[in-house]
Amino acid sequence: MSTQTDINYKTATHYAPSDWHTSNYILATNSERQRDSSHQIRQEGRQLRNVTDNKTWWGTHDNTTRLDNRIDDIEQWRQILEKTLKDTDEEIERLQDEKDNAERALEAKALPLDVAIECLTLRDGRKSIDVVDDDPDAELHKEVEVIEGAKKALQQKVSESFEQLCLLQEARQQLAADLRDKFEAKGIDTYCRDLTIDSPDICFQPDPTRTPKGSTTPQTWEDYSRYNRDRAVAEMKASQRLREAVKATIAQTNNDLDAQRQALDYAFRKRIHDMERAKDEDEWQKKNTEEEIADMEKDIRDLEAAIKAKDNPLKLAMTRLENRTYRPNVELCRDNAQYGLVNEVQEIQNSIKELKAKLQEAHNARDANEKQLYRINQDLETKKNSLDLDKKSMQVRQALTTGPVTQTTQNLATFKTDRELYSARQKLVA
Numbered sequence: 001m002s003t004q005t006d007i008n009y010k011t012a013t014h015y016a017p018s019d020w021h022t023s024n025y026i027l028a029t030n031s032e033r034q035r036d037s038s039h040q041i042r043q044e045g046r047q048l049r050n051v052t053d054n055k056t057w058w059g060t061h062d063n064t065t066r067l068d069n070r071i072d073d074i075e076q077w078r079q080i081l082e083k084t085l086k087d088t089d090e091e092i093e094r095l096q097d098e099k100d101n102a103e104r105a106l107e108a109k110a111l112p113l114d115v116a117i118e119c120l121t122l123r124d125g126r127k128s129i130d131v132v133d134d135d136p137d138a139e140l141h142k143e144v145e146v147i148e149g150a151k152k153a154l155q156q157k158v159s160e161s162f163e164q165l166c167l168l169q170e171a172r173q174q175l176a177a178d179l180r181d182k183f184e185a186k187g188i189d190t191y192c193r194d195l196t197i198d199s200p201d202i203c204f205q206p207d208p209t210r211t212p213k214g215s216t217t218p219q220t221w222e223d224y225s226r227y228n229r230d231r232a233v234a235e236m237k238a239s240q241r242l243r244e245a246v247k248a249t250i251a252q253t254n255n256d257l258d259a260q261r262q263a264l265d266y267a268f269r270k271r272i273h274d275m276e277r278a279k280d281e282d283e284w285q286k287k288n289t290e291e292e293i294a295d296m297e298k299d300i301r302d303l304e305a306a307i308k309a310k311d312n313p314l315k316l317a318m319t320r321l322e323n324r325t326y327r328p329n330v331e332l333c334r335d336n337a338q339y340g341l342v343n344e345v346q347e348i349q350n351s352i353k354e355l356k357a358k359l360q361e362a363h364n365a366r367d368a369n370e371k372q373l374y375r376i377n378q379d380l381e382t383k384k385n386s387l388d389l390d391k392k393s394m395q396v397r398q399a400l401t402t403g404p405v406t407q408t409t410q411n412l413a414t415f416k417t418d419r420e421l422y423s424a425r426q427k428l429v430a
Helices: 002-009 017-108 110-124 135-194 218-252 261-309 311-324 336-402 407-429
Strands: none
Touching (some): 017 110, 017 135, 017 218, 261 311, 261 336
């Protein structure tokens, strides 16, 4: 009786055999479905892994190839620019030689001019009936006119040669600057090409896909180098034509005499006066620009100090905000102090942004002044060089006022020098 009571007390849910078979079937089916799904996911994961690995590998390979192609393009233009630069240097040297030849030919006209003037002066001493306009007098005046035309033509060619040299130098400087950029760009691209996934100096970069300021298109890049080359080639062709013209002018004036000394002296004096005024203006601008740069440097340091001075107040406000987050329970309320601290942080951060923006403007202004100072210095050096050349030319032309140096005067000077040396030896012996 007791046993029957215990069996009736332990009740449990009973199922039919069909329920038992259904449960087993559902469990097996779900397990098989889950395994199929898991298998499909594993296969898709493997496929995706292979696809992404292939994409990554080919992407790296393609970009390495693109870098190789870019390096080839840079190298091709580098060779073109180097050859053009070499040709430009050679043309500058040849034009400089022709300019020197023209200057020497110009100087060579001094003696014929002095001879012509002396002859005219001597013939002015004629008196009475002998003061006639005869053929020798007409030929002398004609010679003076020929000298004037020859000297003007030569001086014009010298000026044109000087201007052409300046243009060639400008083209050369542009070529050299472009060539330096090509060397630097090639080095950077070569370094990037040689980088691999195992290189020790690769790392994540902030915003690497940004477009840098001042970026250009490949067409602009190629057009810039082509313009530099074409400009240098055009200047070289113009220089070649000028050299031929200088040679022709020198050949035509080899038998001419020198004239227009006073007119040329006036032109040189006027030019020297203008160059001195321009040089003084450049020196004044240089002085003011240097003072402005010095003032800007001081303001930049003050701005940097002001930015640095914002660190501790910002730290204080942030620390207060952080510490107040630990207030317990309902005490963690957004009271006026909380709003004030948040506003203080924002105001300090905005102040730092404004100061940094102004600092950048100051840097830009200083850089602009430094660039302008560089241009002023370049212009000042150019004017000093031109001024020195003009003064040297004037010093050379001063020899025209000392009178003609004839063979007789040279013999007398040589005889006097020999006699003085002989007297000095005799004194030493005594």
